[in-house]
Every structure is written in C-alpha cells, then in structure tokens.
Amino acid sequence: MNRLSAPSARDTRQPPAGTTPSGALRSAGWHREARWLVVAAAVVLALFTAGLVGRGTGAAPAPADDSVAAGFARDMIDHHAQAVQMASIVHDRTHDADIRTLTTDVALTQTSQMGQMRGWLDTWHLRLGRTGQPMAWMTSDGDGMDMGRGGDGKSGAAGMDPSLMRLRPDGLMPGMATAAQINQLRTLPPERADIVFLQLMIRHHTAGVAMARMALDLTDNAQVKALAQSVVESQEAEITQMTQMLHQRGATP
Numbered sequence: 614m615n616r617l618s619a620p621s622a623r624d625t626r627q628p629p630a631g632t633t634p635s636g637a638l639r640s641a642g643w644h645r646e647a648r649w650l651v652v653a654a655a656v657v658l659a660l661f662t663a664g665l666v667g668r669g670t671g672a673a674p675a676p677a678d679d680s681v682a683a684g685f686a687r688d689m690i691d692h693h694a695q696a697v698q699m700a701s702i703v704h705d706r707t708h709d710a711d712i713r714t715l716t717t718d719v720a721l722t723q724t725s726q727m728g729q730m731r732g733w734l735d736t737w738h739l740r741l742g743r744t745g746q747p748m749a750w751m752t753s754d755g756d757g758m759d760m761g762r763g764g765d766g767k768s769g770a771a772g773m774d775p776s777l778m779r780l781r782p783d784g785l786m787p788g789m790a791t792a793a794q795i796n797q798l799r800t801l802p803p804e805r806a807d808i809v810f811l812q813l814m815i816r817h818h819t820a821g822v823a824m825a826r827m828a829l830d831l832t833d834n835a836q837v838k839a840l841a842q843s844v845v846e847s848q849e850a851e852i853t854q855m856t857q858m859l860h861q862r863g864a865t866p
Contacts, residue, residue: 675737681832684750685824685841686730687743688786692821693723695789696814702798703810711858712807715851719814722847729840747786751778751827777823788820808864811855815866818848818855 676682697720704716734741777787785791790813798806798813825844828837856866 676739676834678739679750680834681750681828682834682837683734683737683739684743684748685828685832685837686733687741688747688750689821689824689844690727690730690741691747692786692789692817692824693727695795696723696817696821697727699790699795699798699810699813699817702795703806706798706803707807708803709807712810715855715858716810719851726840726844733836746780748778748780748824751824751831773823773826777820778827786820787823788817790817808859808862811859811862812864812866815852815855815859818852822848822852 700716700719700723704713704720707713707716731741779787781787781789783791794809794813797809801809822845825841825848828841829845832838832841859866
C-alpha cells in the first residue's frame with residue numbers, strides 16, 4: 614500500500630512557561646488541530662497536482678459523455694468523496710495513532726485520485742455532474758449487469774456479487790454509508806467510532822473495488838484502466854489491513 618502520511622506525527626513544541634493545566638489542554642488541542650491543517654493543506658496540494666496531471670493527458674480521443682470512462686469517473690468521485698468525509702471525521706476524534714495514520718492515508722490517496730478524475734472530465738470537456746442514474750455505465754441497458762464484454766479473470770468483475778453492481782433500494786451506490794451512519798462517527802465515543810469507521814470503510818472499499826474491476830472490464834481507456842487497477846490494489850490491501858485492525862480491537866467486519 615502506498616502510504617501518504619502527514620509530514621510529522623509529533624509536534625515537539627512546548628507550551629509556554631507557566632501554562633496552567635487547562636491552558637496546556639488548550640495548547641494540546643491547538644497542536645492537534647494544527648497537525649490536521651497540515652494534512653488538509655497536503656490534500657489540497659494533491660488535488661491540485663492530480664488535476665494538472667489529468668489536464669496534461671489528452672492525446673487519446675476524448676470519451677463520450679455516456680461512456681464507461683466518464684461514468685466511472687463521476688461515480689468514483691462521489692464514492693471517494695464520502696470516504697474522505699468519513700476519514701476526516703474520525704481523524705479529528707480518534708485517540709488511536711494507527712487509526713489516525715489510516716485516515717490520513719485514505720484522505721490523501723482518495724483526494725488525489727478525485728483530482729485526477731476531475732482533470733479527465735475537464736480535459737474531455739465533459740460536465741462533472743451526471744444527468745442520469747449512477748452506475749448506468751456498468752450495464753448494457755441501465756437495469757442489470759452486462760458481463761458479456763470481457764474480463765481477464767484476474768482484474769475484472771466476473772464472478773463478483775451482482776448486488777455490488779447496481780444501486781441499493783435506498784438509491785445509494787453500494788458501499789456508501791447512510792447519513793445516520795456518518796452521524797454515528799461524529800457522536801459515538803471515539804473508541805467505538807474507530808470500530809464503526811473500520812467496518813464502514815471495509816464495505817465502502819469492497820464496493821469501490823467492484824466498481825474499479827467493472828471499469829477494467831468495460832473500457833479500453835488507458836488512463837481509466839491504470840487508475841482502476843490502482844484502486845483495486847490499494848483498496849484490497851487496505852481491506853486486509855482494516856480487517857486485521859478490527860480483530861485486534863475484538864471486533865469483526
């Protein structure tokens with residue numbers, strides 16, 4: 614897994630001499646906030662840089678508005694955005710160094726990929742938002758999976774759970790957390806929120822991997838295939854890591 618951590622995991626600055634206990638707590642809180650601001654700045658830089666990369670790769674013919682490439686980019690941007698949101702919430706609340714490292718990785722990696730996909734759409738002169746239903750690009754008719762267009766048996770979507778390839782009854786893409794679940798991350802005790810985050814993110818990644826595998830099956834666009842393969846590899850590794858982290862905390866996926 615490609616780890617993208619904050620520049621420093623420890624702030625060595627000391628509170629001013631004579632600081633009261635309550636003042637020390639405020640100082641510690643400020644230091645924690647400052648560290649996350651450094652991470653946030655790195656995320657913005659990653660988004661900007663990835664967008665420039667996307668802009669600079671326009672040699673191939675631009676995909677059509679209803680293409681697999683465009684549909685994958687739009688859906689994965691939305692999917693990634695929620696992962697970054699959940700990671701940001703938990704990063705601010707957790708007391709666990711391993712969880713903080715993981716949430717930093719998720720925020721940086723997925724924001725960078727979002728920037729790359731936004732860059733594609735801009736380069737292709739396509740709108741960012743969709744006009745139809747999410748995930749329609751995965752199907753031949755917009756209603757069911759069309760698995761007859763290939764698959765290499767390794768990277769593709771053949772044999773995957775069909776429920777991961779269509780919208781849920783609540784209208785959300787597979788793996789997406791509900792508003793109530795996201796609110797839990799804000800309100801549960803931090804140790805419990807850590808566990809819920811890992812459980813939600815495993816489901817989120819599982820669906821993201823399925824989406825990426827489907828893109829590998831259905832597009833010949835080299836940019837999309839490269840990013841989709843990266844999603845498969847990095848998120849499968851994180852699923853393994855998060856499953857182990859849950860077991861260490863006496864919980865299951």
